[in-house]
Amino acid sequence: MAGVLFVSTILGLLVLATLIIDVLITGTSWLSWDFIMGFPRSTAATSGIWPAIVGSLYLMAIVAVVAVPLGVGAALYLEEYARDNWLARIIQVNINNLAGVPSVVYGILGLGVFVYLLGFGNSLLSAGLTLALLVLPIVVISTQEAIRSIPQGVRESAYALGATRSQVIWSHVLPIAMPGILTGVILSLSRAVGETAPLVLVGAALAINFTPAGLLDEFTAIPMLIFQWTEEPGLAFRELAAAAIIVLLAFLMLTNLTAILLRNYLEQERTA
DSSP, rough: HHHHHHHHHHHHHHHHHHHHHHHHHHGGGGGGGHHHHOOOOOSSGGOOOHHHHHHHHHHHHHHHHHHHHHHHHHIIIOOOOOSSHHHHHHHHHHHHHHHHSSHHHOOOIIIIIIIISSSOOOOOHHHHHHHHHHHHHHHHHHHHHHTTTHHHHHHHHHHHHOOHHHIIIIIIHHHHHHHHHHHHHHHHHHHHHTOOHHHHHHOOOOSSSOOOSTSSSOOOHHHHHHHHHHHSSSSSHHHHHHHHHHHHHHHHHHHHHHHHHHHHHHHHHHOO
C-alpha cells in the first residue's frame, strides 16, 4: 500500500510539473512591465493585464472583509458557546456539506440573490459576496480545527483565575489559535482568487479597458482574462494566456508564502 501511494504521489507531481513547465516555456517571453501595467487590446502584442489584477485585488478585499469575521465568529460560537445538541449538530453537518459544494452552485446562488434579487448587477460587490459564500465554510472549518487544537487546560487555568468566558476567548483562545486561523484564511483567499465559474455566472466582463473605481462597477479578474484569451484564435493569445497564468501562480504563491511566514512569526511570538 505504501508503494502504491508513493507512485500515485509521484505521478500527480509529474503531471503538475509538466503543466507548470509548459506554461513557463510558453508564457515567459510575454512577461514584461508593459504587460503587467497594460490594458486588454484587440491585438496580443499590445495587450496587458492590469485591470484584471486590480479586479482580483478588489475581490480578495471583499472576500476578506465578509468571510473572515463571519467565519471566525461562527467557529467561535460553535466551539465555545453552542451546546452539544441537535441544532448544533445540524449546523455542523451543513457547514461540512457546504465545503464540498461545487463552485458553480455558488455562482448560481450569487446570480439569483446578489445580481437580481438585491440588484447589485454584474458588479464587484456581487462577485465578492459570491466568493465570500464560497470560502466561508472553509474558514469556519479551519478556524474550528485551530480552536480544537488548544488544550482544555488552558481554558481551565484561565477560569480558575477568575476570567470570564469572553476574556478567555480574547486573551487565550484567539491568540493561541491565530496561526492556524490565518493559515486557513489566506488559503481560502487563494482559492477564491483562482475561481472562474462563479465569476462567469455573476456576469464578470471578459475584458475591460478601465480599472473599477467602486464596488458597483463592472470588472474583470485574472481567471476571466485567461478564459477569454484561450478562446481567441491564434497562437499569440494562447501564449498571452500562459503569461497571465504565470502571474496568477505568482500571486497565489505570494499569498501562500505570506500564510507560512505569518504562522511561523505568530508561533515564535507565542513560544517566546
